[in-house]
Amino acid sequence: MSVWNYNITGYESPRFKIAEYLKKFAAVLLIVWLFKGYLGLEEYNSYMVYAIIALIFAFELLSVGKWFGVTLTGIIFALAKGAFWTSVFLYFGGWLGMPEDLHGLAGRAFAYSVVLAIAGLLIGKGEERHFQWKVEKKAYEFNGADFGDVKLEGTGKAYPVKFGRKRIGWVIDGNVTVEAETPLGKIRKALSSPVAVWGELKVGKKTNADEGFVETANSLINPDRLYKKAKGERVVDLGVIKVYEGEDFEYVKLPFIEVIDTPHGERVRVGPIHIHDGIAERPGGMLTIRELRNGFQLTKVGERLKVQTDEYSIEVDGERVIYRSGNESLSLGETVSLRSGDVSVSVGRGRAKIRIEDVVISARDGTVRIRTGGKAYTIENGDAYRLVVRKAKEIVEEQSAELIEGLGIDRTLLNRRVKELLDELTSYLG
Structure with missing residues (x-):
């Protein structure tokens, strides 16, 4: 069976590929023009300027319709963008050896860009647009997918999802199980059809589509329905709109806009303009697998992974894991902690507290402090200190297994472990 690899960026028509090549060629020609004196090309100065301007308009016009199809508004805005970048080139070119008569046209080019932009806005108001998420009436064989730490197992049919004219994801109809590797162990869950996948997906040959399923999927994939109850949602993925808010990490991606915020820096992209402050590496894409009928959602951004269900959420960042379920939480990393109501256990950085x-x-700097029954005790003993740290780790590890399985904290077991620890510590009291 032949297999093709479809990417969320969708099918790139030859027109868009040519536009990218022309953009790169324009950049190369611009560099050649900047060094024309050293290259002995002064006599071709004007010709190179004309060629660069022609390439600017060519790649802008060829890029029309990449997202929403070719429209009159799109063509006008492409001309406006071409005129704007031409005005910038002509304006700054005056200080870089551009002929004076061409440099003097910068103002006129800018005026054209403004007029065209206004015309595009006015005409755009009269154009009827249908920009929505739509499951197509096309089906392809699905036989599982491998995303590294995340895997989709099962068989069924995969239906492309489009926004405007751009394919941004897939909806799967079939028996599908998701599996994810985490420091806490393997998460495995059978998913109810239909399942949306906003990410790369391998599909097989074309097969018969189920129009009833397509109609159902289209009604379920509505953004208002998916996130209506999720005000302040920390993870939103609709293919064309991606938002991930994690611990010390924020990622937002919209058409033509991308924002990354980390403790090490920020990165903002608006169209071709990139702004950096510090070091903020791009995560390399965002994958989301979501049940459309239920609340399960798994999202992967670079090395980060987040699983959300109606009962719990798990967030993984390298070796750091945070689990939340109601008022219970478990954090694993440099510091390990377990919390549930009036119960808390934490250990790390040379200290522990139960x-x-x-x-x-509590244990810190070789000293153990105990408060129970309205009385307080202090033990300054290295062995007692190490005992508390070791027992605290054991309690967290013991409780975390049941917490991840959705059983919650076993208070009976926890009370017994604390009592055992108190009994052992009494031997250190004078």
């Missing part, structure tokens, strides 16, 4: 109801045991 709190359950009116009992508090």
Whole structure:
């Protein structure tokens, strides 16, 4: 069976590929023009300027319709953009050896860009547009997908999802199971059809489409329905709109706009303009697998992974893991902590603390402090300190397994472990 690889960027027609080549050629020609004196090309100065301007308009016009199809408004805006970049080139070219008569046309080019932009806005108001998420009546064989740490197993049919004219994802009808590797272990869940995939996907040959399924999927993929109850949602993925808000990391991607915010820096892209502050590496794409009927959603951004269900959420960033379910949370990393109501256990960075109801045991800098039954005790002993740190780690590891399985904290077991620890610590009291 032959297999093709479809990417969320969709099918790139030859026209768009030619536009990219022309853009690169224009950049090369611009560099040649800048060094024309050293290259002995002064006599071709005007010809190179004309060629660069022609290439600017060519790649802008050829790029029309990449997202929403070719429209009159799109063509006018492409001409406006071409005129604007031409005005910028002509204006700054005056200080770089451009002929004076051409440099003097910068103002006229800018005026054309403004007029064309206004015309595009006015004409655009009269154009009827239907920019919506649409599941196509086309089906392809689906036999699983491998995304590295995330895998989709099962068989069924994959239907392309388009926004405007651009393919941005797939909806799968079939028996599908998602599997993800995390530091806590393997997460595995059977998903209910239909399942949306906003990311790269391998599909097989074309097969018969189920029009009833397409109609159902189109009604379920509505953004208002998917995120209506999720005000302040930390992860939103609709193929063309991507938002990920994690621990010390934010990622937003819209058509022509991308924002990355990390503790190490920020990166903003608006069209061809890139702004950097510090170091903020691009995550290399965002993958989301979501049940359209239920609340399960798995999102992968670079090395980060987040799983959300109606009962819990798990966020993974390298070796750091944060699990939340109701008022219960588990954090694994440099510091390990477990919290549930009046119960908390934390250990890391040379210290440990256990709190359950009116009992508090803390260990730091070789000293153990105990508060229980309204009384306080202090033990300055290295062995006692190491005992508390070790027991705190064991308690977190023991409780985390059941927490991940959705069983919650076993208070009976936790009370027994704390009592055992208190009994052992009494031997260190004078």
